Amino acid sequence: MSTRDAVFPPNRHALYEAHGYSPAIRSGDLLFVSGQVGSRPDGSPEPDFAQQVQLAFASLEAILVAAGGSFDDVVDVTTFHTDPENQFPTVMAAKGGAFPQAPYPAWTAIGVTWLSGFDFEIKVVARIPAKG
Numbered sequence: 001m002s003t004r005d006a007v008f009p010p011n012r013h014a015l016y017e018a019h020g021y022s023p024a025i026r027s028g029d030l031l032f033v034s035g036q037v038g039s040r041p042d043g044s045p046e047p048d049f050a051q052q053v054q055l056a057f058a059s060l061e062a063i064l065v066a067a068g069g070s071f072d073d074v075v076d077v078t079t080f081h082t083d084p085e086n087q088f089p090t091v092m093a094a095k096g097g098a099f100p101q102a103p104y105p106a107w108t109a110i111g112v113t114w115l116s117g118f119d120f121e122i123k124v125v126a127r128i129p130a131k132g
Helices: 015-019 049-066 084-098
Strands: 005-007 024-027 030-037 074-081 106-111 120-127
Touching (some): 049 084, 049 120, 074 084, 084 106
Antiparallel strands (some): 030 120, 074 120
């Protein structure tokens, strides 16, 4: 029987416990990161969309670093958007900061009608080889 190797960033937000999930699970060299949203420390949505996107990317980065990696290790990205047409320029600016040059990770963007009060969510798969 296998166990889950959970990865948590140093400053956990309230959503992990409130909804009963781990920010990321490591399986060998692969890291499966749960969808990250732009929440305040208490788990409530940040109302400013640009700041919400920045917080989601910052949360993602903190998890990658906690696992011994970085944005360079990301191989697959899925983003969820409540208003893709209007939100895409803001998201693309944040994406450009995280992934500034080729080769870029695979990316799938999905328009949705509900994200539990949020307007943007990002989840990734990263390959982070064990060190040593």
